Amino acid sequence: MLFNSVGFLIFFPIVLLVWFAIPEKIRYLWLLAASYYFYMCWNAKYAVLLLTSTVITYASGLLLEKVKGLEIDEIKKIRYKKAVVALSFVSNLGILCYFKYINFIIFNLTKAFSLININLSVPAVDVILPVGISFYTFQALSYTMDVYRDDIYAEKNFFRYALFVSFFPQLVAGPIERSKNLLRQLAAPRKFDYDMAREGFLLMLWGFFLKLVIADRIAIFVDTVYGDYTQYGGYYLIVATVLFAVQIYCDFSGYSTIAMGAAMFLGIRLMENFNAPYLSLSVGEFWRNWHISLTSWFKDYLYIQLGGSRKGKARKYLNKMTVFLVSGLWHGAQFTYVAWGGLNGLYQIIGEALQPARDKAVSLLRLNRKSIGHRLACVLITFVLVDFSWIFFRAQSINDAFNIIGSMFSADNPWIIPDGSIYGCGLDVNNFRLLAVCMAILTFADIVKRRGIKIREVILRQDYWFRWIFIAVSVCFILLFGKYGKRLDSAAFIYFQF
Amino acid sequence: MKQVMKRALSCLITFGLIALILVKLSPLFRPEDTADCQLKANFFYTLPKNSVEVMIYGSSHAYRGVSTEKLYAKYGIGAFNHAWNWQKIDTTRLFIEDSLAYQKPKVALIETYHVHAVNRNADPSAEIFSSKYLRNRNAVNEYLKNSFGTNYKSYLGYYLPVIVFHENWNILKKSNFIDSETDEFHRINMGYCKTDGITVLSRSSITCNEQSGLDSDAKEELEKIIAVCKENDIKIVFFTTPFYGNHAYHDVMQEYSEAHDCIYVDFFELFDEVGFDPEKDFSDGGHLNVYGAEKVSDYLGKVLVENFDLTDMREVEGNLWQKNFYGDNAD
Structure with a gap:
């Protein structure tokens, strides 16, 4: 049963109602x-x-x-x-x-x-x-x-x-x-907590927005381009790869957010699985904020067991690489996932190995690490590195991944963006505009989250009339702009296959 | 207790607001072209009761292929073109059954492009949605039951189109926001849709070489059409207008018509006799333009006056067709 299915919209209220009606001890x-x-x-x-x-x-x-x-x-x-x-x-x-x-x-x-x-x-x-x-x-x-x-x-x-x-x-x-x-x-x-349920409802709404409005909309474009990458070369692939980074984030964090929201209705607080990962200043930081529950699992039960950083630098790097290769393999029985994991491991090892040189360069060039420009550059570089690794994650085979990279680096069709050819891959100009607005909302939400502000708490502090209108409009927005079929069937979450 | 009531009320108001927004938005999101169907249906119901002698039913092939003006001008036939886009044979039956509460025609001209197809276990579509504008609710409910089966999601989409047709946000036009109460277009054409434009086709691509049969659902629908017409003492003329491709139901319709004492006019067979010009008479691959429709109507008019005792409406002073086609003061 998918969260984004009519079945779940029937199942969940029934579960809640019965849970609410029966004695707490047997819930x-x-x-x-x-x-x-x-x-x-x-x-x-x-x-x-x-x-x-x-x-x-x-x-x-x-x-x-x-x-x-x-x-x-x-x-x-x-x-x-x-x-x-x-x-x-x-x-x-x-x-x-x-x-x-x-x-x-x-x-x-x-x-x-x-x-x-x-x-x-x-x-x-x-x-x-x-x-x-x-x-x-x-x-x-x-x-x-x-x-x-x-x-x-x-x-x-x-x-x-x-x-x-x-x-x-x-x-x-x-x-x-x-x-x-x-x-x-x-x-x-567990007792029913009205305030927790309200918070859970808002979380579920946010999760559905991420999944149905953003991830499933991007999926149309990415699937078209990656599905026939020999036809859609160059800038098509560059745009698709950038969008895939957003798609997988919204797809997976959408699921986690809905899960957290649903659990809150039942009086349970699940752990946060994502913390604005694309705002990270380094690949290491990215991994501390991406799929947190898996990263911390590997850290606690594999990395530390292997010796962590306690047995010298070489061993530390080896341990890190092992963790990332296993993490890649955890995602699926394909070498593309192993390569994706390995590449992320490599980023971290190189990043750490070059840390003294980077520090020296920063001090020589008198760069201010706290300045917005420097931070923005770090965010961009991290995004590019992470996004590059997503190519292996998304490609059907290692060979495909290298062909895609080759096509991206020999890109000679920048006109596809101004001349509108890009709108011929399943998403028309209006859908791209909508996507841009939604991605701006997502970026704003992530920046705010990093600053420790919980938007849902801000909303819940507002007057009752604002809350009613906000929720009603949000639900209608998702229903109108979400991607789902005439039989109200929407796409499965990417991480289900893992 | 007071707090529980307050919270319950708060939830109710929120869900009420959601429902209100969706219901209010629904008309905007109805399937493309169905607004026009509503206007046409509304116009049909304004016709004086039992004033039409020939009713034309079927898909867009009939809607664009039979000129009521030609039937009137040349033969004095008082006809209304009640065909609409996409119609499969079960939808045509629904339109027939619905219209009989308002008109008792002598002849029903039934177009057969989709004679083989019926809506079963279907998604809500523009075709099915067009039934929303018909007034015989019993017939519509039966039609929906047959079309959707037990698929409650399809019913949801039918009654709340904003959900199922939500992708229409991308094609909203000014006309979606403006309610037009009357529709001159359907009045001055008596339901017929004049289509301009020419698509050049080759004669060799308009064939009926490969023949197929009808499945039990399609046969059942035809039986019901025959039964309802018989019950109302209406004669049936089946017809097929030419289109690009293979017409696979000539044989079966010929046999069926003979067996049920109906006339079948197949313009694939009559293509050369009628004098269709594949380079001038089609607006696209599937539909005739105004020139092609004139030829179809001319031939059908001849069949009608030769076989049925129809009133020459031209001799009825102040008749509906004269007024609608040529205005109140026209001769």
């Missing part, structure tokens, strides 16, 4: 049932995988707790605990690997063996990628690690834990929640 059971229904709307069979992951990590949590209570020597205790964690990780990642990477592994092994003249004829496995498997697997694994690290106690109530793994607002595309945040909130009976 989590209702939410668990609703979450499984939500998930099973895609493919009922795959709920078994969700349940399996839940059972394994739940049991591992209890086991870890039991080991902690054993009166044995500390070294043995740590060994047992590690064995439990390993078991949880191997089984969960095994499921993830099988459903997400098996064909990728088979294909590349076959290819590798063919290089040394060994012909392997392993048939491809007929599997469908379960929606959200990467998200809930990582969320469940974080629980195991948190119990292992004594950050939390193991959850005794299986149903409550199952809700933590399957909580429908963030089940299929995050934010990847931490047990410290979500499980603790689920532990206490």
Whole structure:
């Protein structure tokens, strides 16, 4: 079930009404049932995988707790605990690997063996990628690690834990929640909070605006150009690549924002997944503000485990590169994602390695790092670097990505913008104008957010008549200018495929 | 309790405002060209009851292909062109059933371009939306039920076009904002749409080489049309105007007409006899222009006067056609 579907517009109020009507103590059971229904709307069979992951990590949590209570020597205790964690990780990642990477592994092994003249004829496995498997697997694994690290106690109530793994607002595309945040909130009976619900409603509106009005509108242009990049070369690709950066941001942050809003209706605060990432002054800062829940997951459970920055510079760089390559692979079983991750890793390593030289240059040239001009230049450079990496993310293959880059660098058709040819790729001039207005709103909202101002709080402080008109006009604006079909069917979120 | 009531009221007012805006915006966003359909329908309902002897039904091929003026001027036939764009055969049936509450024609001229097609499990379209302007609500409701099935989203789009046709924001024109209550165009042409412009076609591209049959839904619609006409003692003349491409239903319509004691006039078959000029008589690939329509109307008029006992309206003083075509003072 998509957030941007009529089904969800019926499902969500029903869930809310029943949740509101039943006693607080059993509300989590209702939410668990609703979450499984939500998930099973895609493919009922795959709920078994969700349940399996839940059972394994739940049991591992209890086991870890039991080991902690054993009166044995500390070294043995740590060994047992590690064995439990390993078991949880191997089984969960095994499921993830099988459903997400098996064909990728088979294909590349076959290819590798063919290089040394060994012909392997392993048939491809007929599997469908379960929606959200990467998200809930990582969320469940974080629980195991948190119990292992004594950050939390193991959850005794299986149903409550199952809700933590399957909580429908963030089940299929995050934010990847931490047990410290979500499980603790689920532990206490949730009450309906009118002010929170109002805030949640505004968040959902913002999320729908990002997804339906901006992301899905840009998608038309980007899909046309990238779908036939040999025909649409040069400046078409440059514009499409710039717009894709906005599309993926609005698509993914749109989902996260709707998830946060929906959860707030149920009295739950999910973590922020994006914090105006394109206003970052460096690639490192970008990653601290982009898909925060995944970046912090990798930092906490992989980067630090690998030694982080504690074992020298070379090791630190290696660890960073490992994290980014794995992060790329997490997104999908394609080398394009690995290349995208690797490129971002490389940016950070080069950025850090060149830091002393950059500092020297700034001081020699007497540049003011706090000036608007300098900051703007940093934002632009960061955007260009990040956007360049998106080419690999969006392209169908590495080969395509290089062809696209080649076409962009040999661009010789700048007239497509003034002569209006650009309006022949699915978006006419009015749609481009609308897009420009919406992107200006987005930029304003991001700048304001970076300054610590929450627009929704400002709106909610206004007089009742302003709030009524604002909400009514916003809803109508999204309905009028959103991209959805005659059957009220709109595009899936990009991150569903991960 | 007071606070809960206040909050509930606040929510209600907000959703009420949303509904109000959407309802008010809906007429602006209705499908393109359906505003004109409303004007034409409104004009049709102003005609004196049971004044029309020949009603013309069908798609844009009939709307642009049969000149009521020619039928009157040459044969004295009092006809109204009740055809409208896009019509599949079930929509044509709806228009027939709706119009019979206001007119009891002697003959129904039914154009068959979309005789094979019916709306089933359909999205709300301009064609279906045009039913909104008809007054026989029972017939319209049945039509919607058949067209949409149980797809509630389609009903939503039909009653709240601002949702389904929201992309129309991009094609809004001044005319969308201005309500025109009367429509001279339909009055002075008695429903016929005169089309200028010439598209040159080649004779060899206007064929009926490949023939197809009708599916059960289309047959059922035809049966219902026959039944309703029989019930009202209306004779039927099916006809097909020429268009670019292959006309696949000549054989089936010929057989069907013979079996049901109807006349079938196929202008594909009569193309040379009627003297169509593929280089002059078409406004585009699908439609005849004013010259082509004259030829169609001339031939149909001859068929009508030869086969049916129609009043020569030219001899009726102050008749509707004389007034509408030539004005009150014209001879």
